[in-house]
Amino acid sequence: MTGTGTAMLRPEHPVPRSLSQLVADFGFEASERVDSVEVSGVTVSSAAVEPGDLYVGLPGTRVHGASFAADAAASGATAVLTDAAGAVLAEGAGLPVLVTEDPRAALGDVAAWVYRTEENTATFFAVTGTNGKTSVVYVITAVLGQLGVRSGLSSTAERRIGDVAVTSSLTTPEASELHGLLARMREAEVRAAAVEVSAQALSRHRVDGIVFDVAGFTNLSHDHLDDYASMDEYYAAKLELFTPDRARRAVVTIDDEWGRRLADESRIPVTTLTSVEGIDADWRVELGEQTIDRTGFTLVGPDGRSLTTSIPVLGAFMATNAALAIVMLVESGFDLEAIGQALERDGGIQAYIPGRAERVSGERGPALFVDYGHTPDAFERALSSLRVVTPGRIIMVFGADGDRDTTKRAAMGAIAARGADEVIITDFHPRYEDPAAIRAALIAGALDAVPDAEVLEVADQRAAIRTAIQHATEGDVIFYAGPGHEDYQEVAGVHLPYSARDDARLALREAGWLS
Ligand SMILES: CC(=O)N[C@H]1[C@@H](OP(=O)(O)OP(=O)(O)OC[C@H]2O[C@@H](n3ccc(=O)[nH]c3=O)[C@H](O)[C@@H]2O)O[C@H](CO)[C@@H](O)[C@@H]1O[C@H](C)C(=O)N[C@@H](C)C(=O)N[C@H](CCC(=O)O)C(=O)O
Numbered sequence: 001m002t003g004t005g006t007a008m009l010r011p012e013h014p015v016p017r018s019l020s021q022l023v024a025d026f027g028f029e030a031s032e033r034v035d036s037v038e039v040s041g042v043t044v045s046s047a048a049v050e051p052g053d054l055y056v057g058l059p060g061t062r063v064h065g066a067s068f069a070a071d072a073a074a075s076g077a078t079a080v081l082t083d084a085a086g087a088v089l090a091e092g093a094g095l096p097v098l099v100t101e102d103p104r105a106a107l108g109d110v111a112a113w114v115y116r117t118e119e120n121t122a123t124f125f126a127v128t129g130t131n132g133k134t135s136v137v138y139v140i141t142a143v144l145g146q147l148g149v150r151s152g153l154s155s156t157a158e159r160r161i162g163d164v165a166v167t168s169s170l171t172t173p174e175a176s177e178l179h180g181l182l183a184r185m186r187e188a189e190v191r192a193a194a195v196e197v198s199a200q201a202l203s204r205h206r207v208d209g210i211v212f213d214v215a216g217f218t219n220l221s222h223d224h225l226d227d228y229a230s231m232d233e234y235y236a237a238k239l240e241l242f243t244p245d246r247a248r249r250a251v252v253t254i255d256d257e258w259g260r261r262l263a264d265e266s267r268i269p270v271t272t273l274t275s276v277e278g279i280d281a282d283w284r285v286e287l288g289e290q291t292i293d294r295t296g297f298t299l300v301g302p303d304g305r306s307l308t309t310s311i312p313v314l315g316a317f318m319a320t321n322a323a324l325a326i327v328m329l330v331e332s333g334f335d336l337e338a339i340g341q342a343l344e345r346d347g348g349i350q351a352y353i354p355g356r357a358e359r360v361s362g363e364r365g366p367a368l369f370v371d372y373g374h375t376p377d378a379f380e381r382a383l384s385s386l387r388v389v390t391p392g393r394i395i396m397v398f399g400a401d402g403d404r405d406t407t408k409r410a411a412m413g414a415i416a417a418r419g420a421d422e423v424i425i426t427d428f429h430p431r432y433e434d435p436a437a438i439r440a441a442l443i444a445g446a447l448d449a450v451p452d453a454e455v456l457e458v459a460d461q462r463a464a465i466r467t468a469i470q471h472a473t474e475g476d477v478i479f480y481a482g483p484g485h486e487d488y489q490e491v492a493g494v495h496l497p498y499s500a501r502d503d504a505r506l507a508l509r510e511a512g513w514l515s
């Protein structure tokens, strides 16, 4: 069951704590005496304030959060925490104002204090890397489910406790929401939780106040170079997770050079994993049978331990993601043999990973996948895996994000042109950019790499998927990369309703391929 909203991002039955104790513990400056004030929640969004909350006014890129102190007061906040500039803005809101130099840097520890995160005895997993984070957290919780362990997750697609979920906006929520979610999980008697941790989250204090039991690394490749000046800086942000303040031990996929560097530079104990022949690691993934709906693999570990299973998604990269999830579980204390028995009983891993190489077609007609890939590396891996299982042609439909890393567009076009038989360039989230210019950059990348490539430009996403279906037949594959699980298209600040999965199913029905 999936809903929207922020209700799940805080405990249902919070236990208030004394604000004066918070002031004393953290050494904040307070504008007035707060002896009788209590605090039962924390938020950085005035729209999410509930009675009893500490409202944290963060300086933002667009506006100072403290300018919404009066709104927070009207919704029942009991105090404001902000910086010196924010204190001026919060004057007149009628709330005690606590001041600290960098409220964002304080937020995680404050939220951990208010929500008593240290009382949470569940096992916490963190997953970072450019691609595969969402897939890994879903596999972790799927395997936990197969072991009969109650779990929760925080991902780009959803925040989930048991089988109740809310949709996400950020990959990693602000620290106040993350600690609230963990508190809610504690109430729900969740025994293990898997959290996707983005580089931006590490750079912006979003996982402060949590020490993960096991941190996993998938891979690092070109992305987010709008946020980071170089790949080295992007890597350095990820490396932050692999320090004693943030995690106790690590499982690092060392298929790429960044993983190998991370395994060397990590400041916590590392277990390594690889799927590349010739690389020496503690655990090895050997690819088994690959079909369009399932990928088999054997995981071979130290001391002759091994496990053979499969994941219900296509792609060698998904086998590596699943292997990482299993090694993380083993490193946290789960028994490999017990995992193997549970998976064997169920006919392999029973993970549903929304919008990641998700097949939306039926038995007849071309196979159609909707995917969240939006990096050159994701395209490369998906297309090479598809080639193995596709008897016919591969038609790739995709666009690129507006107002995000523009330097990856040429490579996305080039890889699509090299790996697919036909490329249809469409719009994704243009945001405030000119969509025609985004398409032109993708097309130029494709034609520079493969001058005689079959490249079509169909701006409208609905028309693009229908063109692909018209051009495809039994045995062909349509790979629609970009929208994944999302249910909107973002144009000039407006979210227009659009679900690629629903629309692709509808288009297949219109074509008579799906009943
Ligand atoms: C660059 C960045 O991280 N920006 C985040 C930041 O926005 P901002 O500094 O612009 O905030 P602002 O709009 O100026 O507002 C300042 C403060 O006032 C508050 N406010 C604002 C308006 C209001 O009416 N009431 C109110 O309380 C805001 O909650 C905020 O705390 O704080 C906001 C509130 O938490 C975030 O939503 C926003 O993420 C934006 C949407 C974003 O796109 N972030 C990306 C870069 C990101 O973090 N991505 C990663 C990785 C994704 C991936 O792997 O692909 C992620 O973890 O999602």
Ligand SMILES: Nc1ncnc2c1ncn2[C@@H]1O[C@H](COP(=O)(O)OP(=O)(O)OP(=O)(O)O)[C@@H](O)[C@H]1O
Pocket: 129, 130, 131, 132, 133, 134, 135, 136, 156, 171, 196, 218, 219, 317, 318, 320, 321, 355, 356, 357, 371, 372, 373, 374, 377, 378, 379, 381, 382, 484
């Ligand atoms: N191990 C992998 N290596 C390369 N590409 C991958 C891997 N796993 C998944 N992908 C591709 O990357 C896309 C995003 O996967 P996933 O959502 O699991 O990654 P992510 O790291 O969570 O990214 P995001 O935070 O943007 O959701 C998938 O749709 C797929 O195309």
